[in-house]
Amino acid sequence: MCIFYGPGMRKTVFRHLKVTVSGGVPETATRAESIWVLVEIMNKTRFGQRPSEYGIYKLLKEKVFIDSYPLHDGPYEWTDNGHLNDRQLLARYWGSFKCLYKIQPIHQIERYYGPEYAFYFACYGFYVKMLIPAAVISVLCVTFGLVTLKMQRINTPSEEICYSKMIICPTCHFHTCKFERLSASCFFSYLTYLFNNPATVAMSCMISFWSTAFMEFWQRNQASLMLRWNLMSIEVDTTARPQFAEKASYNVYSEITGKLEPMIALNKIIYAYVLTTSTMILLVLVMISAFFGVMIYKVSMSYLILEFDIPAIKDYNQMIASFTGAMISACLIQALTTGFKKLAMWLTNIEYHRTQSQFDYSFIYKNYALSFVNNYSSVFYIAFFKGKFFTHPGDLQHRSYFGGLKSDVCSPTGCIADLSINLMVILSANIFGRMVFTAIFPYIYTRVNAMVKRVYDYDQLPKPQEFQLPVSGS
Structure with a gap:
């Protein structure tokens, strides 16, 4: 049972919340599950007597239909009264630039778009979150380079290049390229030190640990989401694609399925x-x-x-x-x-x-x-x-x-x-x-x-x- 009481319970969003999510455990299929079932039915429904005359793909190829796509779950404009659909919630709390700094509603995305899209956005969100410590380490490394840029004891190579009187040979013909002083590369030496200073060694070691931690934590997060979305016992779909069945050279009787399966010549x-x-x-x-x-x-x-x-x-x-x-x-x-x-x-x-x-x-x-x-x-x-x-x-x-x-x-x-x-x-x-x-x-x-x-x-x-x-x- 949900109790909607709190400091801001008189706001409009709380009245919507009581109408939208109150009522206990959902007993109907989600929007993504309903679309998936409908797609499976449309892919296997026959429309003729020939063995190849079945599925929406065949009708689209023969120009019977122009296109096929699922309809959205109602309008996306926010309403002040009544039940809110998933599209309205996602448009308000996910598809707006105002929510750029907020946590993504991953479970709402999975409910509306399905687990594949939800995993995509979950991985991206987790990656951006994990980039914060890596970015801090990189900024500290560059800051160390800026602070010690003019320190002769630390940045000795740049100081030697900038104050050198040595003349180096040209890299091309002397009619085009002239002899130049080594000090002409002073700017490049400072730029090189900025991205390749003593702190870079420590940063490379930390980034190695960071990449390992990222993979381990993401696998844990992925397993948690799979358990939450009931995907632990999912089976790989071995159904032949309609495009494959259309190009099949012959059919072979399968003892496993008990049906004729399309095959392609080697x-x-x-x-x-x-x-x-x-x-x-x-x-x-x-x-x-x-x-x-x-x-x-x-x-x-x-x-x-x-x-x-x-x-x-x-x-x-x-x-x-x-x-x-x-x-x-x-x-x-x-x-x-x-x-x-x-x-x-x-x-x-x-x-x-x-x-x-x-x-x-x-x-x-x-x-x-x-x-x-x-x-x-x-x-x-x-x-x-x-x-x-x-x-x-x-x-x-x-x-x-x-x-x-x-x-x-x-x-x-x-x-x-x-x-x-x-x-x-x-x-x-x-x-x-x-x-x-x-x-x-x-x-x-x-x-x-x-x-x-x-x-x-x-x-x-x-x-x-x-x-x-x-x-x-x-």
Whole structure:
């Protein structure tokens, strides 16, 4: 029995709460469970005499229906009287920016959308919560670097570079690249120390413990949610997908189910996997080639700045090339991400996956592989390969191999600064791009679509026919 008494019991939300959740243990299926049962019925209902004439998927493919989707549980606008549906509660206490700092209503999400979506948001929320100690450790590490940046006893390498009178050889031909002092790399030495100081060693050890703790605590949280949502005894769905049954070469009687089960010829399966594997390899090579092109651009931009000999930007040629190259890489990543998701789905559809779980796993693996290469190709190059092809100053053959990529070297302080700039720009662009595509664009699309719909509905209203009326003044 629920007792609704407290300091704010006279508020409107408490009156709603008494009407909405009072009444004991729920005895009906949730919204997600009802939709799931309905989907199973629609997928197995026959509409013809032929063995293949069953399921909503077949009707959608034959253009009998335009689309099929579950309806929402009533309106999402908040009402002051009566029973509140799950959609209203989620829109008020989850889908609003005012609730950004509050705990997610995970159980309400599971009740309305089902356990798969609920686990997704639960994992994201838990990950963001666990990022707080990692962020504090990182901020302390950078703060230590800022405080000790000018301390000669601690930051000895930077002080030696900044006050050095040593002259170093150019990395390209002396007609283009001039001899320069080692002190010209002073800014990069300070930037390198900021992200690679003595506190970084302690931070790396703490992050290792943090990652282990994150996995252990999430497994405990996951087990708790599975027990709460009655998912401990769930069985894997082995039902054949309608798409698989449609492509079946023949049917085989199953002694386990006592029914005819669709089967695919082995040669078709082999051909499909050969095609998808070769296409994946080709896509990976295309992405690597694109990012190698960005690296060649950075080398060419650095040489171009030196050739123009502009004093204002000549000393910052490596920084300008790094920033512009990182921005081009970020734009490439955003452009390729959307296309590769569709390609991964297309390749997965080519394969003959019997169950929906096999289909989902295959799509996840392909999408992960393409996303990994897409996001971290430039990072791996800078961290492990940049400067490894350089031989010695004055080698005139540097520009003849891979568009001058052999002459792409790090500053005398190392590649940490270039790697930090690249990571900062790429991660910032990913966050901004995700925010634009998931929040701003849908909001603009919804507003524009609503406005167009109002104009369309107004144009479709019946208008009075005035062409038979007499002209005024006649």
